[in-house]
Amino acid sequence: MFRLAAPLLLILAPALANAEVELSFYGGVQGAPHSGVDVDRPGTANDRDFTAGWDGNSFDAPPYYGLRATWWREDNLGFGVDLNHTKVYADDDTLAEQGLETLEFTDGLNILTLNAYRRFPDAAYGLTPYVGGGLGIAAPRVEYDDGEGRTDEYQITGPAVALMAGASYEFSDRVSVFGEYKGTYSQNEADLVGGGTLESDIVTNALNLGVSFNF
Numbered sequence: 001m002f003r004l005a006a007p008l009l010l011i012l013a014p015a016l017a018n019a020e021v022e023l024s025f026y027g028g029v030q031g032a033p034h035s036g037v038d039v040d041r042p043g044t045a046n047d048r049d050f051t052a053g054w055d056g057n058s059f060d061a062p063p064y065y066g067l068r069a070t071w072w073r074e075d076n077l078g079f080g081v082d083l084n085h086t087k088v089y090a091d092d093d094t095l096a097e098q099g100l101e102t103l104e105f106t107d108g109l110n111i112l113t114l115n116a117y118r119r120f121p122d123a124a125y126g127l128t129p130y131v132g133g134g135l136g137i138a139a140p141r142v143e144y145d146d147g148e149g150r151t152d153e154y155q156i157t158g159p160a161v162a163l164m165a166g167a168s169y170e171f172s173d174r175v176s177v178f179g180e181y182k183g184t185y186s187q188n189e190a191d192l193v194g195g196g197t198l199e200s201d202i203v204t205n206a207l208n209l210g211v212s213f214n215f
Helices: 003-014 094-100
Strands: 019-029 037-041 046-054 066-072 078-087 088-090 102-106 111-119 127-137 141-145 148-156 156-169 175-191 199-212
Touching: 019 175, 046 094, 066 111, 066 199, 078 127, 094 102, 111 156, 127 175, 156 199
Parallel strands: none
Antiparallel strands: 019 066, 019 199, 037 046, 037 199, 066 078, 078 111, 088 102, 102 141, 111 127, 127 156, 141 148, 156 175, 175 199
């Protein structure tokens, strides 16, 4: 995943000289609403078109987390890269109804985005509200088993969008904490072992708490 972030950093570098650098680490509680799943298995009877219920299981290993690098300019505009290890498990009802052994993206949907932010210093109680959004890619670990072959591998599956809104609080010039809402949307088309594809557009919603270090 970090190899994927490197080209985005190179794109940002010329515009970010002399900016304030902020490195952030966060975790939280994340879930996902139901979404449609379309499985195409050419030449077999295992084509499927159904609605999956998703569990987030944020604290199960591997846990939900995120890493973010932001360059803030003097006009309080920021630009950066965010890697969000969000995840979804098909719930028990979905697996039973579809006769599936496995359907999950649990070593991450791995949403990597190039983001822009706007912050609003000097708000009440020492808080600094901010909003942001970005575009990027989903690079999940695809895990799917319908009896035709078990898929268990990382793939780049399609475009992604991220939105966030929150507030930070400074403990010092170098350290701050923050809380935020973060949502992601990804279009995923994965290749399956044994032939065929799996497609699903997945939305995640998360409440995050994190810490930032400023340089």
